Amino acid sequence: MKKFLRWSAIVIGCLVVVGFLAFLYFIPPLTMVPQTAFTQPLAQALDAPLKSIKDPAEKILAERGKMIVGHSACSDCHTPQGAQGPNYNEFLAGGGMKDEFKLYGSVVSRNLTPDKETGIGMRTDAEIMRVLRSGVSHDGRVMTPVYMPWFDFSNMTDEDRYAVVVYLRHLKPVWNKIPGYSPLSDFEKLSETAGDYAEHKSLH
Amino acid sequence: MRRWLIRVSFGIVGAAAVCLLFVWTGTLSPLNSSPNPDQSERSMSLGKAIYQSRCAICHGDDGKGEGRAAALLNPKPLDFTSGMYKIRTTESGSIPTDEDIARAITNGLHGSAMPDWGPFIHGDSLKAIITYIKLFSPRFKEEKPRIVHISSPVPSSESSIANGRRVYAKLQCASCHGTDGKGAGATATDLIDDWGNEITTANLTEPWTFKGGGTARDIYLRFRTGMNGTPMPSYIGSASEKEMWNLANYVVSLARKPVWAMNAEELKAFYAAADAEAKKNPVRRGKYLVESFCEGCHSGYSADGKVLPEFKLAGGLVFDLYPFGKFTSFNLTSDKETGLGNWTDAEIKRAITQGIQRDGSRLLPFPMPWTSIAQMPDDDVNAIIAYLRTVPPIRNKVPMPEKPNIFSYMWGKFEMLILKKDAPGYIYPMKDFRQMEHDAKSGTVGGQVSKEPQSTSANSLSSPLVAHNENPFGNEERGAQQ
Numbered sequence A: 001m002k003k004f005l006r007w008s009a010i011v012i013g014c015l016v017v018v019g020f021l022a023f024l025y026f027i028p029p030l031t032m033v034p035q036t037a038f039t040q041p042l043a044q045a046l047d048a049p050l051k052s053i054k055d056p057a058e059k060i061l062a063e064r065g066k067m068i069v070g071h072s073a074c075s076d077c078h079t080p081q082g083a084q085g086p087n088y089n090e091f092l093a094g095g096g097m098k099d100e101f102k103l104y105g106s107v108v109s110r111n112l113t114p115d116k117e118t119g120i121g122m123r124t125d126a127e128i129m130r131v132l133r134s135g136v137s138h139d140g141r142v143m144t145p146v147y148m149p150w151f152d153f154s155n156m157t158d159e160d161r162y163a164v165v166v167y168l169r170h171l172k173p174v175w176n177k178i179p180g181y182s183p184l185s186d187f188e189k190l191s192e193t194a195g196d197y198a199e200h201k202s203l204h
Numbered sequence B: 001m002r003r004w005l006i007r008v009s010f011g012i013v014g015a016a017a018v019c020l021l022f023v024w025t026g027t028l029s030p031l032n033s034s035p036n037p038d039q040s041e042r043s044m045s046l047g048k049a050i051y052q053s054r055c056a057i058c059h060g061d062d063g064k065g066e067g068r069a070a071a072l073l074n075p076k077p078l079d080f081t082s083g084m085y086k087i088r089t090t091e092s093g094s095i096p097t098d099e100d101i102a103r104a105i106t107n108g109l110h111g112s113a114m115p116d117w118g119p120f121i122h123g124d125s126l127k128a129i130i131t132y133i134k135l136f137s138p139r140f141k142e143e144k145p146r147i148v149h150i151s152s153p154v155p156s157s158e159s160s161i162a163n164g165r166r167v168y169a170k171l172q173c174a175s176c177h178g179t180d181g182k183g184a185g186a187t188a189t190d191l192i193d194d195w196g197n198e199i200t201t202a203n204l205t206e207p208w209t210f211k212g213g214g215t216a217r218d219i220y221l222r223f224r225t226g227m228n229g230t231p232m233p234s235y236i237g238s239a240s241e242k243e244m245w246n247l248a249n250y251v252v253s254l255a256r257k258p259v260w261a262m263n264a265e266e267l268k269a270f271y272a273a274a275d276a277e278a279k280k281n282p283v284r285r286g287k288y289l290v291e292s293f294c295e296g297c298h299s300g301y302s303a304d305g306k307v308l309p310e311f312k313l314a315g316g317l318v319f320d321l322y323p324f325g326k327f328t329s330f331n332l333t334s335d336k337e338t339g340l341g342n343w344t345d346a347e348i349k350r351a352i353t354q355g356i357q358r359d360g361s362r363l364l365p366f367p368m369p370w371t372s373i374a375q376m377p378d379d380d381v382n383a384i385i386a387y388l389r390t391v392p393p394i395r396n397k398v399p400m401p402e403k404p405n406i407f408s409y410m411w412g413k414f415e416m417l418i419l420k421k422d423a424p425g426y427i428y429p430m431k432d433f434r435q436m437e438h439d440a441k442s443g444t445v446g447g448q449v450s451k452e453p454q455s456t457s458a459n460s461l462s463s464p465l466v467a468h469n470e471n472p473f474g475n476e477e478r479g480a481q482q
Helices: A002-026 A036-052 A056-071 A074-078 A125-134 A158-169 A186-193 A197-202 B002-033 B039-059 B098-107 B124-134 B158-170 B216-225 B241-253 B264-280 B282-294 B345-354 B378-390 B406-417 B433-441
Strands: B318-321 B325-328
Touching: A002 B406, A036 A056, A036 A074, A056 A074, A056 A158, A056 B264, A125 A158, B039 B124, B098 B124, B158 B241, B216 B241, B264 B282, B264 B378, B282 B378, B345 B378
Parallel strands: none
Antiparallel strands: B318 B325
């Protein structure tokens, strides 16, 4: 009897483990959720800043800017990611995209909210438009285009880029300090040319 | 014991010798290379350093205008080896003066990606970079700039503008710029520049997009000197100096208000007109949207991260998302087998706004940003589809997404679902383009790209995904699913 109990406990235990592993393997975590679970929160986050704009001309420009920011997926990179996906309470506050594997140096997407200390509150309109037109950041560095895809945004008209800036200026300011860019160290460069650095990093 | 001591002391002496050698060569080399740094040599290395870090990404290491980002830019970066500059105060065909180049670098070229470097490059650096880029073309050694004589300007007035309008008709500017300056009624469309790239005429009602500036003097200089390498000709001799200034005043008078100077009513009317125009010409609107948004992800890259012009919109960029696997962007050209040629409009629309693939399965919400495209007005989505239909076919078979090896896949999912670790951000190109080159060298990559003529760099484009046969999704190609 005791033997039987022990054996059944072992079998059940094994089944549970295998079942759990199978569950882990087969559950497609994000493709079971209805599409609106992704699109609706994004739409709400995009709309929120428009409500408080008083100036009618500014409002029309910001609406145009919202349209462009919305479809250009700025939020996919610039909104911080939490366990449940993007954290829209800190819409466009930066950090949503990091180059953890340091292929071109340490790149982190930056804070686009108008916070005076950590966001674009410290940038002029011309500086932001220069980023979007030519990928040249406020200190004159040319950004790597696969991270901040300025080579796409460069094909927009100046007027559309201006509308984007007007919209960004009306976001809710969020204090979120983003570490600055740092280039690859010589060691990283060396091991990378050997071709094994990225591979090694990818294994965590 | 004694033998031991001897060995150790030999070791120490040897190590010290090696260290000394390093130190010695280290201190020696700067002395060797420039015992008394020559002014021009220092300026050369400064110019080179600035060029490599600031200009090469667009203008290319060799100055041919084929930098890593160049293929997606419109207009393309200047080919310095040609010596043909657009913004000059010199005769048509002549090389520019140093001041002309300095002005272009300081102010940038509006309406193109060329930024205004004024805040970052000035003084000695500016001189150094000008000297450096002039070296790309032998013309600067052989020729002298032929500077134009600028006659005294005619101040703008009603009569001057009225006269200018007649000159505009007489010189047939309308054949390229249209009767209204916006391009309406232009007979010469499909213009190309000397490098074979398509070029759009300037919209004369938007002076803030003029590359050389929007004042009467700038405009006078542009059609007085022409823009080398473009269809914009020089009109010297076809009109008197006075007529040319009148024409410049006329062009200035064509300017409309930019959106940043408009009030609410004007903005409403402006955007309503823009939307109506977009509806009338959806392909043009679609081109604008695709170029300003989809191209960077949906193009092919060489091993060193350069966008390949022959794989523009043909897909091939690999996104590595731990733990979901590797996703290769799809071929958006109208190729029947490997691209969107056989997809219906409804299928494309469903894929890009709801993330439902052709076979009915779902896309993840990233990297393909269908959640964002879902925010687009319906007209814009239709415009994108209308444009994609017109993109000439390029054959480029894109591999199916690939899951990572089962252990990191399971562990990653466990982290995400149970340990509630942050969901992955956006792009994690663990295997970046350079890594792909590594694979290509070790011969693990199958030649997947098949487009005539095949370029050498194209081979390294085919992604490393193809090589792994333990792909849990099977190894069929995307385009093959009918």
